[in-house]
Amino acid sequence: MKKIPFANPEIVYREDFDDWAVLFDPDTAETYGLDETGSFIWKQINGKNSVADILQAMPAEFENISDDAGSQIEKFLGEMEEKGLIGYRK
Amino acid sequence: MEQTATKTGRPPLPECGYYLNSLYFYITEGCNLRCSHCWINPPFEKDNRAGDFPYVDLKLFKHIVSQAKALGAYSVKLSGGEPLIHPEIHEILDYIKAEDLRLAVETNATVCTPELARKIKECRNSFVSTSLDGPDAATHERVRGVKGCFGATLQGLRYLVEADLNPQIIMAVMRHNRDKMEALVRLAESEKAGSVKFTFVTSSGRENDIAKDKNKTLTIEEIIETGKWIEKELIPSSEISIVYSHPMAFKTFKKAITKGSGSCGIFGVIGILGSGKYALCGIGQTILEMVFGDAGTDKLADIWNHNPLINEIREKLPRNLKGICADCIFRKKCLGSCIAMNYNHYRDLMAPNWFCQEAHSLGLFPERCIIPGSKSEYPGKNIG
């Protein structure tokens, strides 16, 4: 079954002019930085897109997608889940 | 139960739950320059000797360090006044090396010698920053108040470079030297300094003449704009590392996240003044309530574990920060940037950062850093 990530609705997302973004958790007051790729992935997390969907959307935005991009996205999502920034729908 | 050393080689965690990481020694109250923007305002010592003013002597220095190591300390910072005019500076450096402590030195470098530079270099992870407020004698000496000090600092800087210390040049930016920032970077490049840091003198909260004269300092708007110019034009134009002292909200997200918080490590630091008193930091030289005890008579462990003001800071920071800092997405990383300065401005331990609060009241604080639904008001009056 496809795992669908969804964003914790409490998390505040803010973008900077240098393409970096920050996620702020009001519960813990922690801030997490996202580079351009991380920021793109965050914006794809809408409760509908699966990891495969996110991977598929990447070539429109980035060149030279690496062969292991899928597993890198999963790893990144796993870290976000650990921090309470996202959850999964089955 | 008896306490035992931890596996990492560090002593057991102190009773208060915080290691003391670093000692900030303002080892002499004397200084051989008369800097117009200095907020500590030390007594002027024209003969390059600190002996006429209170200083932490070697015996007391050792006494403090040995107690601090039992609380976890692994680094010291030497500042002043001017630390290199301390009458026992050679012995102090030898001791720091023997104790394998990391070392940071803040100096005007005017009395630095090849031997001092070498001794600093021999300490673990040594880092030196040197003040230079312009690329030429006229600009620098206008701030530093002593004729000939530009040449002396440049010579000292060269000794530090020769000792492979990659010294950082720190420039205090005011109105009269703002146009010399780029030239200072070029000088730093040609002298092979390690990095350049720009700090900005503001017209508030410091016990000195220049800061009280608004015409001599930049406005908040100008400081913000200068930060953007550094980021967009100066940094890309140089191979040398360039940093600036704006609070995190005024840096790019990338810089704010990847280059550290810019906060001072307050939970792991204690200051020691030239008078031998323990204090939050150098602020204790001008604000008595920030002094915690006497190193000659009080036990450091008692102060570190039980001082009410230190414990209040641990308990309240950053949760109880006020004003714009309470509403800023960076408050946990930034911790209000410098609570000593904030206290100096408002006489309130949890006061917001003056610069950010003023910028906010002028509508200049970056919207992207404000937590949704915040009010960010602070009724406190700036009394500095």
Ligand code: SF4
């Ligand atoms: S508002 Fe306070 S916490 Fe935020 S960047 Fe400024 S000083 Fe730091």
